[in-house]
Amino acid sequence: MSKPINVDSGSFETEVISSPVPVVVDFWAAWCGPCRMMAPVLDQLASEYDGSVKFAKVNVDEHQDVAMSYNIMSIPTLVIFKDGQEVGRVVGYMPKDRLKAELQKKLA
Numbered sequence: 001m002s003k004p005i006n007v008d009s010g011s012f013e014t015e016v017i018s019s020p021v022p023v024v025v026d027f028w029a030a031w032c033g034p035c036r037m038m039a040p041v042l043d044q045l046a047s048e049y050d051g052s053v054k055f056a057k058v059n060v061d062e063h064q065d066v067a068m069s070y071n072i073m074s075i076p077t078l079v080i081f082k083d084g085q086e087v088g089r090v091v092g093y094m095p096k097d098r099l100k101a102e103l104q105k106k107l108a
Helices: 012-017 033-048 064-069 096-107
Strands: 023-028 054-059 077-082 085-091
Touching: 012 023, 012 054, 023 033, 033 054, 033 096, 077 096, 085 096
Parallel strands: 023 054
Antiparallel strands: 023 077, 077 085
16 A cells, blocks of 8 residues: 655655656645645545556655745645656645546546
């Protein structure tokens, strides 16, 4: 069962940009209520997409440099990367079914 991995400025290039599979990066913070609501949804999706999509988390309080480089203005923000390029983004909480449909559109 796959789980989202924590990434920071040191591992972002390797884990996200150079990843052979698409990556969904969750920009979040511990104090953010909607972020906490999103966490179990991402855990479930990471398990469902195991091997075909990687899920990563960036704590914006601890890694402001990464958040700033991707112009993260509110959280949670999910940024979808494919072949090292941003192909989409979802801002705010989204139920699993809607998020899954959004991911399928962006990763098609």
